[in-house]
Amino acid sequence: MLAKKMIRDISRHKAQFISIFLMAFLGVFVFAGVGGESVGLEVNVNDYYEETNLADGWIYSNYINDLFMYQVDALGATTDMERQLVVDSVADFKNDPEITLHFVENNTISKFYLLEGEKLDIEDKEGVWLDKSFADEKGLKVGDNITFEFEGYKIEKEIRGLGYSPEYVYHASTSSVIPDFNKIGFAYMSYKAFPEDTVPYNVLNVKFEGTPETYAELLSYHMDGYYNSFVERSEHVSVSQFSEEMDQHSMMSDIFPVVFILIAMLILLTTMTRIITHQRTQIGILKANGFKNHSIILHYVSYGFLLVLIGSILGLILGPITLPQLFYPSMSATYKLPSWNPAWSMNFVYVAALMVIMSIAVSFYSVKSISSENPADTLRPKAPKVSTSGIVEKLAIWKHLSFNVRWNWRDAKRNKFRGLMTIIGVIGCTALLVCAFGMYDGMNDLKEWEFNQINHYDSKLIADEEATISQIDEVADKVNGDKLMEGAIEIESDTAKKSASLLVLNGTDLITPTDYDRNNVEIEDDEVSISQKMADMLGVDVGDTVKWHIMGSDKWVKTKIDKIHADPTSQGFIMSADKLEDLDLNYTATSIITSEHVDRKYDGIKSTNSLNDMTSSWDELTEAMWLLIYILIFFASLLAVIVLYNLGLLSFTEIEREIATLKVLGFKTGALRRLLLTQNLWFTAVGFILGLPVGYFVLDIMWKSSGDSFYILPSITLTNFLLTAAITFALSIMVNLLFSRKIKRLNMVESLKSGE
């Protein structure tokens, strides 16, 4: 019988139980969905690395011969190794695509992942195994021929297979963070396909025991000077870029569901408290008739339990099936993995279980107080909440306040709990909106800053590594360009050691470093400027001295910091060529920038990129971000509607009798709606004001997690700030309108019949 009563109670309070169900569902859905996506990424990429036996580290040297390998083997920790020649080439196409060639000895480490065609064959002199993404862009098939030019050689090979490589999950050119597979690619060949008998191997893929740190120390202790640099797996461009991406995803899956789960619990608590207060006398009757306390508690606890259980299970099932499908397509455009499958983690079940347990606790909490009373007390109605006069009423202004304001003030005062929850709901909504719009503004601001305020060139020509100084000078003359040098460096302060970038400028006005407020920062010929974020990470300031070296060289130099600039995408030093040479380091121009539009090829130039191309590839990269922003706005609105409607309903039932009385007395529907709206607006305003810093805080965490190279501070434009306010308040008013029908249809006679 109690089960029947429960079903009827639930259907009578449908709106609220539906929202409990929805919030439980959404919380678990988002958690398991985004979690399934990020765990999926991790599982997929780890399986891929495992299957292709990705190297633990890469040792770079000018020439790797048998003696070199013997020495590496003698380190003891090395378990497996394989050398290869990695060289940049240009494929024979109109846009001069940049293809990295790998001449391999047997390809047992960092194996080519075959998707089409035949397996990589070391005996095959004429075959090439090509990057599938590049082949797709160019319409190349197995059996087609392709020609590569490098270091004066020109080789033509037949495509034997197409596939991916674990070293190229993420593959972008030096000039752009976004991969453009029309212009970039990689290819694997047997060492026998190399045009000379002796292959000048330059990379040694190693597998080793122990931590990368100990291996690096061992290497530098025993073989210092014999090799250029050592890169461990986590520092590898492709690996680190992808793991940064994964970090962002897993952080999202941690933050947002917490909001939903909290709100679901709040709604459950209010709904249960209300039902139980309503059914006080019923509980008394049940008790008076001999129902045991625990069966009454069980009865009420099962309300929320069942709904949250069903909602959680549905969320667990549907989340991982649907949500990853929203993210994977845009990710697979940037990252190349053989499989994109959502994965399952026991954590999802734990969160769902926690949710169910919390629902039990919350229901138990609200029924406990009544169940411990004796039946006679429970049968009597609870004494009504007494209003009291406080300080505010003693103020002179009170007398001049309208009835509406006075009524709402006191109503809010006697229902603090309800008010508190409305405020929390609005805080959640505002915070999510601030986050969404802040991300939107940050992305746009970054684009404007990077592509309009710092960089003013039209084209950027990337020099060949083998290009001679005179070649570069010649091209620079022809295009009226300015030379610059870019490189990877490592900076060490007293407290930290960080990978950074080096930019050497030659008095150009095509790149103008700025500070965060977009004021130009003039860096004199004898000055070194560090980016703000790098300075923060290293804990240094103007006047401090740091140690640094260019990657691939072990020559450390000391430099005093003279200036601080800010940059949205690259963190490190900016200095002049004179300064670099003063520090006794070689200046080698790596690219040329020009205000002219360059679309022809020059000797010694590997590739040419226009600022427009970079801007549009940035737009492509950020597409996935827009999706996330829309999802955030949608959920923020949903959250506000559910919370405001629910609590509105709660307060409406509590004051139904008062509303009926006022209606009988002759108050118009409009006036009564305003009465309800006033309080809603107060709470919305408070929630909004408190939500702003919360959103700001979350936004800050999001930007900080976006990777070491990005520098974006949380901020929001005035327009979007106003939009946030408009959405929050519009939702509040819209929900209020839902109640005007209820006021109209309120049956005065019925509501007034019984006494308290």
Place this chain on the structure above:
Amino acid sequence: MSTIIEFKNVNKEYKSGDHILKAMDNVNFTIDSGEFVVILGPSGAGKSTLLNLLGGLDFVTSGQIIVNNNHVESFSDNQLTEYRARNVGFIFQFYNLIPNLTAQENIELMKDIVDVDIDGLSVLDSVGLKDHANQFPAQLSGGEQQRVSIARAVAKRPTMLLCDEPTGALDSKTGVLILNLLQSMSNNQNTTVVIVTHNAILAEAADKVIRIKNGQVESIVVNENPKNVTDLEW
């Protein structure tokens, strides 16, 4: 004295499924301005329905209700609200004060719906509750709450006071006090007062007694010499 309220062939039916309940069955009567009218009848006879129809809380099924020459039965929802605000002062069995407004505020609340300047304190004074002006309903006794409720009803100077079992929740001594107050309003301020009750003793104090049974008017008696409420045998 002039007729201010007239019920002409009023019928009221409630439908629940196939079943039709006739709550008002061809009811006819008139009430004069300033009259102290008692409507008597056993529970379920249709007294409250009559009062609700007269007060503009419910619609007739057929017939006419004419108040101050206006056809109340043809009013729209908005007109009914306006009608209640200007013409009707309600007094309920359970007082129905707004719990989070003080006694004085409950009365001054009326300023929001009618263009009458109301001095809450002096109205409270007229029901003898000036000292309780700043107390909330929950801090007042039942009789005091009902007096505030009467003060609230008369403050806006309505055409009529409609009282549904106004003493139903009070002890008899307090009840007499309340009824006396209502009678004196009728006598001294020429306010039309309609009281619904099942207490037949009150009949002797009324100017007019309308008896209702099974939704029909059983009898209408006009008292030439009504007694004072305080002189009745309770």
